[in-house]
Amino acid sequence: MPRAALRKPSPDLDLTRYLKQPEELPETISSQTLFGNDRPLEIEVGSGKGLFLQTESQRRPEHNFFGIEIAQKYAAHAAARFARRELSNAMMLAGDATPLFAPFHAESMQPTLHPRPTDGPPRIADGSLEAVHVYFPDPWWKKRHRKRRVLSEANIRQFSRTLRVGGRMHFWTDVLDYFELTVELIAEIAPELGVPLPETQRDSNHDLDYHTHFERRSRKFGIPVYRVYYRKRA
Numbered sequence: 558m559p560r561a562a563l564r565k566p567s568p569d570l571d572l573t574r575y576l577k578q579p580e581e582l583p584e585t586i587s588s589q590t591l592f593g594n595d596r597p598l599e600i601e602v603g604s605g606k607g608l609f610l611q612t613e614s615q616r617r618p619e620h621n622f623f624g625i626e627i628a629q630k631y632a633a634h635a636a637a638r639f640a641r642r643e644l645s646n647a648m649m650l651a652g653d654a655t656p657l658f659a660p661f662h663a664e665s666m667q668p669t670l671h672p673r674p675t676d677g678p679p680r681i682a683d684g685s686l687e688a689v690h691v692y693f694p695d696p697w698w699k700k701r702h703r704k705r706r707v708l709s710e711a712n713i714r715q716f717s718r719t720l721r722v723g724g725r726m727h728f729w730t731d732v733l734d735y736f737e738l739t740v741e742l743i744a745e746i747a748p749e750l751g752v753p754l755p756e757t758q759r760d761s762n763h764d765l766d767y768h769t770h771f772e773r774r775s776r777k778f779g780i781p782v783y784r785v786y787y788r789k790r791a
């Protein structure tokens with residue numbers, strides 16, 4: 558299903574605090590380096606229009622929310638939502654999540670990053686995140702394209718590496734095959750994430766009262782949504 562065209566954010570809106578490019582990132586991604594405080598940090602990979610981040614950052618001001626969206630226009634759209642509401646705990650990166658989650662000292666990952674003024678590429682430290690959220694990742698239907706999926710073997714290992722003990726990984730999709738294969742894969746390669754825990758569907762009270770825009774679309778078309786989360790064990 559094609560995505561609707563996006564309007565550009567108003568040029569009057571100052572996105573400096575809310576929208577970062579990879580070359581602007583600090584060497585270590587943390588609440589301290591991004592937001593200047595020590596609140597728990599939650600990262601969403603593939604934020605689209607940013608509905609989840611907007612809602613959750615307002616609902617839980619005691620946490621910081623960092624969205625990573627590879628499509629520049631969508632990242633800017635999400636950042637504009639935060640700027641209009643002057644949110645102090647939400648920020649977008651317009652870029653690819655995969656190199657950011659690469660392990661520290663993985664020299665082979667460096668060429669994929671933009672040149673930066675500091676010494677090393679930006680990285681996320683082991684056991685530092687409160688949660689990783691992946692909602693409705695692109696399905697890449699063809700078998701030969703599956704390696705492009707965000708929930709690849711390599712990324713699952715890295716998401717798990719960056720979570721603190723007790724931290725959560727959320728995964729929702731409307732693609733049953735992606736859901737089943739991922740749940741199997743996690744059990745095989747990341748047993749420290751424990752068993753998949755179900756997440757229940759909430760009733761919506763208004764037109765934007767959904768977890769994400771893709772959840773809204775699926776539910777409006779009557780398409781089943783598969784929801785699960787994991788809690789990392791010691």
Ligand SMILES: C[S@@+](CC[C@H](N)C(=O)[O-])C[C@H]1O[C@@H](n2cnc3c(N)ncnc32)[C@H](O)[C@@H]1O
Pocket residue numbers: 602603604605606625626627628631652653654655691692693694695707769770771772
């Ligand atoms: C199907 S959309 C879902 C958007 C949103 N999560 C939702 O549920 O409404 C998937 C999004 O992931 C983004 N994406 C895909 N690969 C990515 C990557 N490697 N890093 C960051 N974003 C990515 C795409 O640009 C797209 O906006």
